[in-house]
Amino acid sequence: MEKIKSLDDLRKKRQELESQLRLREKSNAPESLVQIKVAMATCGIAAGARAVMNTLIERTAAEALPVIVTQTGCMGYCHSEPTVEVHLPGKEAVVFGRVDARKAIDIIEKYIKRGELLDGIIPQNYERI
Amino acid sequence: MAIYKIHLLVCGGTGCRASESAAVVESLRASLTAAGLSDEAQVVATGCFGFCEQGPIVKVMPDNTFYTGVTPADAAEIVAEHVLKGRQVARLLYTDPQHKTPVSDAKQMGFYRKQLRVALRNCGFIDPENIDEYIARDGYAALATVLSDYSPRAAIDVVKRSGLRGRGGGGFPTGLKWEIACGRQADRKYVVCNADEGDPGAFMDRSILEGDPHSILEAMMICGYCIGADRGLIYIRAEYPLAIHRLEVAIGQARACGLLGADIMGTGFDFDIELRYGAGAFVCGEETALIRSMEGRRGEPTVKPPYPAESGYRGQPTNVNNVETFANIPVIFLKGADWFAGIGSERSKGTKVFALAGKINNVGLIEVPMGITLREVIFEIGGGIKDGKRFKAVQTGGPSGGCLTEKHLDTPIDFDTLLAAGSMMGSGGMIVMDEDDCMVSIAKFYLEFTVDESCGKCAPCRIGNKRLYEVLRKITLGHGTADDLEYMRNLSTVIKDTALCGLGQTSPNPVLSTLDNFRSEYEAHIFDHKCPAGQCKALKHYFILPEKCTGCTACARSCAVNAIVGERRQAHSIIQNKCIRCGACIEKCKFEAIQVN
Numbered sequence: 109m110e111k112i113k114s115l116d117d118l119r120k121k122r123q124e125l126e127s128q129l130r131l132r133e134k135s136n137a138p139e140s141l142v143q144i145k146v147a148m149a150t151c152g153i154a155a156g157a158r159a160v161m162n163t164l165i166e167r168t169a170a171e172a173l174p175v176i177v178t179q180t181g182c183m184g185y186c187h188s189e190p191t192v193e194v195h196l197p198g199k200e201a202v203v204f205g206r207v208d209a210r211k212a213i214d215i216i217e218k219y220i221k222r223g224e225l226l227d228g229i230i231p232q233n234y235e236r237i
Numbered sequence: 238m239a240i241y242k243i244h245l246l247v248c249g250g251t252g253c254r255a256s257e258s259a260a261v262v263e264s265l266r267a268s269l270t271a272a273g274l275s276d277e278a279q280v281v282a283t284g285c286f287g288f289c290e291q292g293p294i295v296k297v298m299p300d301n302t303f304y305t306g307v308t309p310a311d312a313a314e315i316v317a318e319h320v321l322k323g324r325q326v327a328r329l330l331y332t333d334p335q336h337k338t339p340v341s342d343a344k345q346m347g348f349y350r351k352q353l354r355v356a357l358r359n360c361g362f363i364d365p366e367n368i369d370e371y372i373a374r375d376g377y378a379a380l381a382t383v384l385s386d387y388s389p390r391a392a393i394d395v396v397k398r399s400g401l402r403g404r405g406g407g408g409f410p411t412g413l414k415w416e417i418a419c420g421r422q423a424d425r426k427y428v429v430c431n432a433d434e435g436d437p438g439a440f441m442d443r444s445i446l447e448g449d450p451h452s453i454l455e456a457m458m459i460c461g462y463c464i465g466a467d468r469g470l471i472y473i474r475a476e477y478p479l480a481i482h483r484l485e486v487a488i489g490q491a492r493a494c495g496l497l498g499a500d501i502m503g504t505g506f507d508f509d510i511e512l513r514y515g516a517g518a519f520v521c522g523e524e525t526a527l528i529r530s531m532e533g534r535r536g537e538p539t540v541k542p543p544y545p546a547e548s549g550y551r552g553q554p555t556n557v558n559n560v561e562t563f564a565n566i567p568v569i570f571l572k573g574a575d576w577f578a579g580i581g582s583e584r585s586k587g588t589k590v591f592a593l594a595g596k597i598n599n600v601g602l603i604e605v606p607m608g609i610t611l612r613e614v615i616f617e618i619g620g621g622i623k624d625g626k627r628f629k630a631v632q633t634g635g636p637s638g639g640c641l642t643e644k645h646l647d648t649p650i651d652f653d654t655l656l657a658a659g660s661m662m663g664s665g666g667m668i669v670m671d672e673d674d675c676m677v678s679i680a681k682f683y684l685e686f687t688v689d690e691s692c693g694k695c696a697p698c699r700i701g702n703k704r705l706y707e708v709l710r711k712i713t714l715g716h717g718t719a720d721d722l723e724y725m726r727n728l729s730t731v732i733k734d735t736a737l738c739g740l741g742q743t744s745p746n747p748v749l750s751t752l753d754n755f756r757s758e759y760e761a762h763i764f765d766h767k768c769p770a771g772q773c774k775a776l777k778h779y780f781i782l783p784e785k786c787t788g789c790t791a792c793a794r795s796c797a798v799n800a801i802v803g804e805r806r807q808a809h810s811i812i813q814n815k816c817i818r819c820g821a822c823i824e825k826c827k828f829e830a831i832q833v834n
Contacts, residue, residue: 179323
């Protein structure tokens with residue numbers, strides 16, 4: 109095991125390790141974070157949702173964005189899979205359809221970082237109780 | 238380094254491990270490997286989540302899904318449905334008993350809503366056998382801050398300002414204790430962690446050691462720096478094998494990283510920690526008895542003064558703190574004394590961990606801010622009384638405490654209010670009783686425990702408690718007399734005033750508090766020869782209603798002691814002095830002819 113020889117060593121080690129637990133820390137306070145849900149039902153997976161999810165997770169983790177990515181079941185938009193729901197804090201959730209890896213990056217760069225809307229938004233057609 | 242998308246946290250505390258949680262971990266890992274998902278999802282064995290009632294618990298992050306009663310056979314479904322497709326396995330979700338609906342987010346569970354986890358901050362969150370996870374959660378950062386930015390006196394001042402009081406039972410201000418030990422001149426001083434948790438039904442300290450052992454090591458080092466000690470000893474009972482194992486792993490990892498040993502983090506501060514095993518005597522939780530036991534002598538308390546801070550382990554100044562007290566220390570330095578002092582009540586700061594046990598729906602481990610009411614703990618967090626029965630009493634403080642009743646339900650819980658109500662905080666055991674519990678038997682149960690555990694050194698405890706127990710036994714057998722109640726009260730007062738150590742000084746509390754709160758129950762036993770709760774067998778009286786008895790002889794044939802007599806087709810009767818009150822006859826009678834009172 110690597111020795112921690114100084115206070116700086118401990119600080120550095122902590123920074124290196126922090127990302128391992130970031131996912132768990134985030135789930136303690138999801139309200140204050142951008143919540144991304146990827147629909148991962150059979151149709152979503154068949155249409156490539158797994159690659160989209162991986163892109164979203166890797167990209168947001170690499171840039172340490174305050175984002176929490178979870179998977180969810182079928183959202184009912186089978187015509188536009190893969191679908192991704194993005195919930196910015198304090199705003200209405202927005203659902204993007206036909207997302208691929210490139211569009212996933214667009215969602216991060218444009219919508220999440222700058223609040224610009226993209227093409228392919230699916231109007232919410234139901235209310236949750 | 239792989240980034241896991243999903244973390245599956247499986248409880249690895251003693252409770253859940255007893256119901257195969259280690260096998261759940263294995264089969265989750267096997268299912269993930271089989272599905273080719275082992276790079277995407279991580280399985281972590283953590284410390285206790287507290288919800289022991291419905292273990293084994295599996296918590297899925299980041300969506301906070303809380304699965305209860307998970308078996309190894311469920312692993313494949315969790316992987317196929319939840320990990321792969323993002324669909325919760327509804328049948329394993331926790332179900333809200335009031336609304337009968339499954340709860341998908343752990344935060345919405347009544348059990349967690351009122352809790353505030355400070356001492357348990359890492360329990361059920363990190364892998365206790367992985368120092369990296371502790372460091373990622375700011376582990377050892379408090380030690381680093383103290384070593385680099387504080388003088389010992391300044392650090393003690395932080396602990397004093399936080400208002401932290403000893404969680405082992407007495408509630409002595411921790412900062413003051415450290416200051417006294419700091420002020421002594423000696424060649425060598427010791428820091429001792431008291432992990433001799435002995436109250437029946439209590440498992441707070443065990444869970445902290447199993448779930449977050451490094452926080453205790455870190456706090457002991459901070460204490461060592463403050464009082465000028467370079468040796469730490471953890472006195473732990475040998476009957477806690479998992480806690481011992483996790484401590485050994487933690488000590489090994491801390492040494493390997495250079496966080497324990499000589500010249501820690503290049504600051505010139507030396508500290509090392511060893512374990513000492515106790516054989517499980519209750520009295521060894523008393524600090525002077527604990528020190529003698531560590532020295533290899535008989536675990537008997539000594540007269541105070543001298544206090545351990547003056548002359549403790551091997552005659553050297555020694556600071557003894559309980560596990561939960563230590564668990565609060567790193568947080569106080571990370572978040573500040575003011576933050577800590579902002580939680581809790583006027584004179585009891587911070588939170589308290591309680592082990593809920595007895596006739597309560599959510600048996601488990603909880604941590605709440607001081608000043609919360611018993612009603613909130615029992616009915617909101619604890620989910621109320623089992624089987625819809627009526628609440629009768631709750632015993633706090635174990636054998637040293639007393640019982641609190643309905644009239645205390647809205648009293649805020651802290652060190653001082655519990656003392657004023659005739660009980661005590663103790664280490665945090667909370668045993669809930671319902672209408673079927675006989676309070677005389679409860680007092681007898683605790684006295685029996687004290688008699689067993691008394692070391693026998695002083696007469697009041699050795700002889701007095703035995704006499705007290707005998708009177709209680711006599712009353713439950715129906716031989717009590719009118720002057721027994723006064724006799725017990727006098728004897729209790731004498732024991733409290735004259736016993737040598739905390740064990741004897743508090744042992745009559747269960748008797749005194751039941752006498753105060755449930756006097757009518759004692760009187761019913763003595764004067765009416767009845768046990769209102771129907772628990773005391775000797776006071777039960779079985780008889781046959783002649784008008785209902787058909788003389789079928791079923792009861793007589795079932796009686797093991799031939800106490801039922803009567804001719805065939807004639808009404809039978811029970812010979813009282815032969816009857817052993819086993820109840821077998823009632824079960825056989827088809828005509829409801831046999832009654833009990």
